[in-house]
Amino acid sequence: MADAIPVSTPHLPHPDPAAFSFVDPGPLADRELQLVTPHPIWIDDVLAACSHPLTQSDDPEHARTTRQQLQDWLAVTPDGHEPPNAGGRVPSYHFWIRLSPHLSPIVPMAGSIGLRIGYTPDIERYFGHIGYHVFPPARGHRYAARSCRLLFPLARHHALRPLWLTTDPDNIPSRQTCELLGAVLVEVIDIPPDHLLYQRGQRRKCRYRIDI
Numbered sequence: 542m543a544d545a546i547p548v549s550t551p552h553l554p555h556p557d558p559a560a561f562s563f564v565d566p567g568p569l570a571d572r573e574l575q576l577v578t579p580h581p582i583w584i585d586d587v588l589a590a591c592s593h594p595l596t597q598s599d600d601p602e603h604a605r606t607t608r609q610q611l612q613d614w615l616a617v618t619p620d621g622h623e624p625p626n627a628g629g630r631v632p633s634y635h636f637w638i639r640l641s642p643h644l645s646p647i648v649p650m651a652g653s654i655g656l657r658i659g660y661t662p663d664i665e666r667y668f669g670h671i672g673y674h675v676f677p678p679a680r681g682h683r684y685a686a687r688s689c690r691l692l693f694p695l696a697r698h699h700a701l702r703p704l705w706l707t708t709d710p711d712n713i714p715s716r717q718t719c720e721l722l723g724a725v726l727v728e729v730i731d732i733p734p735d736h737l738l739y740q741r742g743q744r745r746k747c748r749y750r751i752d753i
Contacts, residue, residue, distance in 0.1 A: 561632050561658070563622045564698060569636065569691040573644050574684060576636035576654065576691055579621045583637055584611050586649035593648055595677035603676065623655075631659035634695065638688050640679070651679035654688045658699045666730060667738055667746055669707035670696065673718075680714065686721040693753045706749040716747060724749035 569576035577583060590596060591606045617623075621635040634656045640646035652675035657664055664670060671692060673685045689706075696704055706724050708715035719726075727748045732739045738746075 561625055563620075563632065563634065564695075566634075566692075566695045566698075571687045571691060573641040573646070574651065574687055575639045575641070576688060577639045579615055579618065579635055579637050581612070581615060583639065583650065584608060584615075586639065587611060587637065590648040590650045590652075590676040590678070593676065593678045599677040603674070625659075629661065631657050631661060631664065633657045634692075636688075636692075638675070638679075638684055647678045648676060650676070651682075651684045652676050652688075654685070654692065656692050656695060656701075658701065665705050666748065667707060667732065667736065669749075670701055670704050671706055683718075683721065685715070685718045689718070689722055697753055702753060704751045704753050706751065707746045708749070709743060710745050710747050719747075719749040719751075722751055724751040 588606065588608060588611070591604055597604045618635060623630075623633040623635060625632040635653065636655070637653050638651040640649060640651050642649060652673065654671065654673040657668065657670050657672070671689055673688060675685050693704075696702075704724075706719050706722070708719065710716075710729055727750050729745055729747050731745055732743055
């Protein structure tokens with residue numbers, strides 16, 4: 542385990558399910574990149590990225606994504622909003638990372654990104670506030686870091702200070718994304734055997750802190 546950097550984190554409760562309100566973040570764009578609200582009109586673009594040969598070879602889990610799976614997910618996540626519940630799930634915003642068709646990108650949809658609202662032990666230690674995924678054919682353009690920056694104003698609106706990012710120690714591209722954002726590695730922790738992530742085969746997490 543790496544040496545920990547002393548930190549002082551506000552242990553805010555996760556939002557009250559009855560009181561939380563999603564907000565319109567306005568346009569989220571960075572040159573040829575735009576974060577769009579998940580919607581049926583983008584399904585074909587997502588499936589095109591999933592079916593790309595590089596996704597098929599390097600990311601088989603996402604390559605198996607079906608139209609029905611996307612439709613089912615959209616049905617329970619209207620406007621990309623995943624609501625909180627009394628069981629402890631925090632609210633989350635979800636976006637798809639769309640590339641401008643005018644530039645003839647290799648795939649129309651670069652990936653996805655989400656922002657979790659609130660402070661819980663799971664978020665601070667294992668999941669992080671921001672989760673992102675970039676399809677293999679769209680990697681190497683810093684789309685993940687650029688997309689994260691677009692969400693910083695929304696995170697500040699919901700008082701997410703500091704912001705926690707986590708990644709597997711051997712996920713070098715994701716660690717580079719954290720560093721590009723100016724995040725500081727606080728520690729590398731073991732995932733307990735009874736945790737969901739451990740059951741999925743993950744064993745350790747790097748915890749990065751960023752003050753936005």
